[in-house]
Amino acid sequence: xxxxxxxxxxxxxxxxxxxxxxxxxxxxxxxxxxxxxxxxxxxxxxxxxxxxxxxxxxxxxxxxxxxxxxxxxxxxxxxxxxxxxxxxxxxxxxxxxxxxxxxxxxxxxxxxxxxxxxxxxxxxxxxxxxxxxxxxxxxxxxxxxxxxxxxxxxxxxxxxxxxxxxxxxxxxxxxx
Amino acid sequence: xxxxxxxxxxxxxxxxxxxxxxxxxxxxxxxxxxxxxxxxxxxxxxxxxxxxxxxxxxxxxxxxxxxxxxxxxxxxxxxxxxxxxxxxxxxxxxxxxxxxxxxxxxxxxxxxxxxxxxxxxxxxxxxxxxxxxxxxxxxxxxxxxxxxxxxxxxxxxxxxxxxxxxxxxxxxxxxxxxxxxxxxxxxxxxxxxxxxxxxxxxxxxxxxxxxxxxxxxxxxxxxxxxxxxxxxxxxxxxxxxxxxxxxxxxxxxxxxxxxxxxxxxxxxxxxxxxxxxxxxxxxxxxxxxxxxxxxxxxxxxxxxxxxxxxxxxxxxxxxxxxxxxxxxxxxxxxxxxxxxxxxxxxxxxxxxxxxxx
Amino acid sequence: xxxxxxxxxxxxxxxxxxxxxxxxxxxxxxxxxxxxxxxxxxxxxxxxxxxxxxxxxxxxxxxxxxxxxxxxxxxxxxxxxxxxxxxxxxxxxxxxxxxxxxxxxxxxxxxxxxxxxxxxxxxxxxxxxxxxxxxxxxxxxxxxxxxxxxxxxxxxxxxxxxxxxxxxxxxxxxxxxxxxxxxxxxxxxxxxxxxxxxxxxxxxxxxxxxxxxxxxxxxxxxxxxxxxxxxxxxxxxxxxxxxxxxxxxxxxxxxxxxxxxxxxxxxxxxxxxxxxxxxxxxxxxxxxxxxxxxxxxxxxxxxxxxxxxxxxxxxxxxxxxxxxxxxxxxxxxxxxxxxxxxxxxxxxxxxxxxxxxxxxxxxxxxxxxxx
Numbered sequence: 001x002x003x004x005x006x007x008x009x010x011x012x013x014x015x016x017x018x019x020x021x022x023x024x025x026x027x028x029x030x031x032x033x034x035x036x037x038x039x040x041x042x043x044x045x046x047x048x049x050x051x052x053x054x055x056x057x058x059x060x061x062x063x064x065x066x067x068x069x070x071x072x073x074x075x076x077x078x079x080x081x082x083x084x085x086x087x088x089x090x091x092x093x094x095x096x097x098x099x100x101x102x103x104x105x106x107x108x109x110x111x112x113x114x115x116x117x118x119x120x121x122x123x124x125x126x127x128x129x130x131x132x133x134x135x136x137x138x139x140x141x142x143x144x145x146x147x148x149x150x151x152x153x154x155x156x157x158x159x160x161x162x163x164x165x166x167x168x169x170x171x172x173x174x175x176x
Numbered sequence: 177x178x179x180x181x182x183x184x185x186x187x188x189x190x191x192x193x194x195x196x197x198x199x200x201x202x203x204x205x206x207x208x209x210x211x212x213x214x215x216x217x218x219x220x221x222x223x224x225x226x227x228x229x230x231x232x233x234x235x236x237x238x239x240x241x242x243x244x245x246x247x248x249x250x251x252x253x254x255x256x257x258x259x260x261x262x263x264x265x266x267x268x269x270x271x272x273x274x275x276x277x278x279x280x281x282x283x284x285x286x287x288x289x290x291x292x293x294x295x296x297x298x299x300x301x302x303x304x305x306x307x308x309x310x311x312x313x314x315x316x317x318x319x320x321x322x323x324x325x326x327x328x329x330x331x332x333x334x335x336x337x338x339x340x341x342x343x344x345x346x347x348x349x350x351x352x353x354x355x356x357x358x359x360x361x362x363x364x365x366x367x368x369x370x371x372x373x374x375x376x377x378x379x380x381x382x383x384x385x386x387x388x389x390x391x392x393x394x395x396x397x398x399x400x401x402x403x404x405x406x407x408x409x410x411x412x413x414x415x416x417x418x419x420x421x422x423x424x425x426x427x428x429x430x431x432x433x434x435x436x437x438x439x440x441x442x443x444x445x446x447x448x449x450x451x452x453x454x455x456x457x458x459x460x461x462x463x464x465x466x467x468x469x470x471x472x473x474x475x476x477x478x479x480x481x482x483x484x485x486x487x488x489x490x491x492x493x494x495x496x497x498x499x500x501x502x503x504x505x506x507x508x509x510x511x512x513x514x515x516x517x518x519x520x521x522x523x524x525x526x527x528x529x530x531x532x533x
Numbered sequence: 534x535x536x537x538x539x540x541x542x543x544x545x546x547x548x549x550x551x552x553x554x555x556x557x558x559x560x561x562x563x564x565x566x567x568x569x570x571x572x573x574x575x576x577x578x579x580x581x582x583x584x585x586x587x588x589x590x591x592x593x594x595x596x597x598x599x600x601x602x603x604x605x606x607x608x609x610x611x612x613x614x615x616x617x618x619x620x621x622x623x624x625x626x627x628x629x630x631x632x633x634x635x636x637x638x639x640x641x642x643x644x645x646x647x648x649x650x651x652x653x654x655x656x657x658x659x660x661x662x663x664x665x666x667x668x669x670x671x672x673x674x675x676x677x678x679x680x681x682x683x684x685x686x687x688x689x690x691x692x693x694x695x696x697x698x699x700x701x702x703x704x705x706x707x708x709x710x711x712x713x714x715x716x717x718x719x720x721x722x723x724x725x726x727x728x729x730x731x732x733x734x735x736x737x738x739x740x741x742x743x744x745x746x747x748x749x750x751x752x753x754x755x756x757x758x759x760x761x762x763x764x765x766x767x768x769x770x771x772x773x774x775x776x777x778x779x780x781x782x783x784x785x786x787x788x789x790x791x792x793x794x795x796x797x798x799x800x801x802x803x804x805x806x807x808x809x810x811x812x813x814x815x816x817x818x819x820x821x822x823x824x825x826x827x828x829x830x831x832x833x834x835x836x837x838x839x840x841x842x843x844x845x846x847x848x849x850x851x852x853x854x855x856x857x858x859x860x861x862x863x864x865x866x867x868x869x870x871x872x873x874x875x876x877x878x879x880x881x882x883x884x885x886x887x888x889x890x891x892x893x894x895x896x897x898x899x900x901x902x903x904x
Contacts, residue, residue: 026833026834026835026836027619027621027833027834027835027837028618028619028835028836028837029836029837029838031836055745055746056745056746056748057748058748058838058840058847058849058866059838059849059851059864059866061851061862061864061866063853063861063862063864064862066861088836088851090838090849090851094745094759094761097766101838120746120747120748121743121746121747121748121874121875122746122747122748122871122874124874125870125871125873125874133582146575147574147575148574148575148578148903148904149575149578150575158580158583159582159583161586220658223659224658224659224662224663225662225663225666226662320541320543324885407656408656408728410656411886498658498659499657499659499722500656500657500726500728501652501655501656501657501723501726501728501729501732502655502656502657502728502732503728503731503732504731504732504884504886504887505565505884505886506884507731507732
């Protein structure tokens with residue numbers, strides 16, 4: 001069973017600059033911040049490497065960090081400009097009983113992360129949900145389309161902090 | 177019989193024929209179908225540890241009356257894209273096919289609708305109309321689910337007619353008569369003369385026949401269960417897969433016709449099994465009318481015995497429905513073609529050999 | 534030379550008697566054989582995660598109930614556990630025992646629904662009613678404790694809302710005594726019925742490698758042969774104090790990981806849950822159940838991922854807190870969401886009737902998938 005520091009050292013040796021840092025100051029779980037465009041190679045390595053064997057992706061979630069600046073746009077509605085959107089990966093090894101958390105951050109205007117569906121098929125629908133709710137585009141994803149919202153929802157990405165509901169959708173009044 | 181008695185009274189053939197053929201229909205089968213709906217609900221409820229309809233009438237007896245009023249006043253929905261002639265005609269065909277058989281079934285020694293010599297073959301032929309009706313219903317509904325249900329149902333009914341016919345052939349070979357009336361008269365006086373126990377002849381033939389007769393009874397009971405689309409063979413009406421199969425698009429009185437036809441069919445096949453193997457209207461113990469020397473009592477007793485045997489088999493059909501899960505379509509076909517038909521052939525052969533002894 | 538047959542697209546639409554909830558399955562058929570299944574979800578999306586960001590931490594608990602409405606106690610349990618670990622709250626031991634008892638009773642109730650509806654899909658209508666008869670007694674136990682039968686709002690952060698009713702332990706003991714023979718009756722009626730075995734054995738086989746790669750957990754993973762249960766492998770609360778076994782699928786009636794295995798694992802799990810409840814009732818200590826509930830829940834800045842063993846699999850809560858009274862992000866990793874992904878793989882090559890059998894055996898709840 002390896003701790004997060006040991007895994008961080010192994011990853012840093014192999015991938016160098018793609019692994020940004022290990023944050024373990026805030027409670028509870030320490031996490032490793034990695035480069036969003038290299039995350040698929042890192043995950044493949046994590047799955048195949050003899051000591052690590054992370055064969056199960058427990059969770060993949062998009063997060064709106066809301067660390068940009070709040071500006072008021074033309075209509076007086078508050079939007080957030082700049083800042084980042086993040087994706088958290090929670091990995092687990094069922095054989096070696098160890099866990100790891102990864103984080104990638106992309107910028108809010110054009111969020112792009114490489115998909116990890118090659119390593120774990122589980123990521124397929126989780127990434128579709130992150131795309132649906134945050135607008136994070138996953139490069140090389142086999143079938144990136146909305147999953148929970150209707151397929152033709154063109155009014156933005158609901159879980160972002162500055163999302164506003166539209167007035168009408170296909171002729172039906174939205175604010176109920 | 178009844179026909180002669182009516183002819184003697186009225187003097188007109190046509191009137192006698194009409195009354196005699198419509199009497200079982202209105203006096204017995206229609207009330208039976210209505211009661212069977214209620215009985216199914218109560219029987220299933222008690223088997224499932226609940227009570228069933230309790231409010232309408234004493235313990236829910238008038239529930240069927242409420243159901244009939246509801247069905248009569250329902251709007252008759254016909255979708256625009258259906259084939260209207262076929263759509264309207266299909267329930268009629270199914271209804272006719274199911275009810276026509278009662279003309280040839282002897283309800284008691286005195287009463288039989290039509291003393292036709294080809295009794296059993298007429299019955300099998302009339303039930304063939306049902307297949308045509310079901311296919312029409314499925315096709316005319318213009319609905320993928322209905323079509324699937326109708327095709328499965330047609331395949332099922334046609335396949336399962338073969339074991340039924342083979343066992344009927346066995347009985348015909350054994351007794352030498354086609355008429356159901358003669359078949360019932362043959363199994364007279366006490367239950368060990370019933371065909372399931374080998375028939376009225378005494379001797380080694382009777383003892384040898386018993387296992388084959390029992391197996392034949394089981395086979396015909398199972399195949400007729402498949403013909404009336406009851407669980408475990410109720411793929412055409414499988415609620416959880418195809419919504420409602422070939423009668424999805426029907427509402428109101430047309431749906432009621434399908435429904436009543438199903439229950440009448442159930443009684444018809446139970447009656448056939450009872451007549452062929454269990455003595456028809458004969459009493460197992462001898463007649464009260466004979467001991468009390470009241471000859472007019474005997475037909476009433478016979479009617480009573482016939483009804484109880486028929487109702488008992490209907491009850492067993494309901495029992496099976498609420499106990500067993502459903503077959504898958506290919507397993508159903510495999511069961512018929514790979515198991516029932518070879519066994520029926522073997523029984524036919526062996527019974528034929530035994531009759532030569 | 535193969536016949537050229539046409540492909541047909543059949544829609545098992547959002548309203549259908551046996552898709553368990555509002556799920557739309559697009560079946561691409563060739564005759565009766567399935568080439569592909571495309572599930573469409575989102576009909577029950579109620580924006581749980583967006584609501585959670587607008588509520589305070591204790592106000593989120595009724596929302597967590599409504600996700601997997603058949604196993605509400607476990608949803609609350611997971612959330613409360615995550616928050617207590619984040620805020621480092623120590624709950625009294627009585628609270629832990631009560632939570633375990635409620636959770637295991639909820640597991641039995643949820644499995645009864647799963648098994649009953651599975652039998653009803655296959656065509657056996659009677660076990661459905663027998664299962665619901667037993668479930669009524671469990672719901673009565675819940676009703677005398679917290680007043681609700683389905684959605685409880687009972688397990689709070691730091692404790693539970695009401696202590697056990699004075700009759701609770703006696704009624705639970707009676708229930709356990711009456712339930713064991715009923716389980717045997719269910720086995721006789723459904724599990725070992727020849728027709729049922731024909732319908733479910735060798736159908737929808739899930740190989741172990743595929744299951745782990747797709748992230749399948751819970752009874753579905755155990756049926757494929759892996760002995761993985763969060764109550765023993767990553768223990769939480771007081772599960773380490775009890776003596777129980779983890780049933781694993783072994784391919785008794787067909788291949789390992791077929792529908793019959795998944796079905797029978799749930800029957801055996803109900804027996805094991807009875808053992809846990811018995812031991813918990815015997816060992817439960819006295820104490821005050823509301824003493825550790827903080828007046829104001831303001832967790833430190835940080836994030837945590839906790840998981841519990843839902844009746845359907847591994848339910849994970851990922852909570853990010855920014856130091857204020859409202860959560861910054863609550864992500865729920867629902868086991869049915871992940872299991873639904875592997876469903877098209879399971880159905881390829883089987884017939885339409887088998888789709889219903891496979892869908893019933895993986896036991897999904899649409900409330901969880903769509904949140």
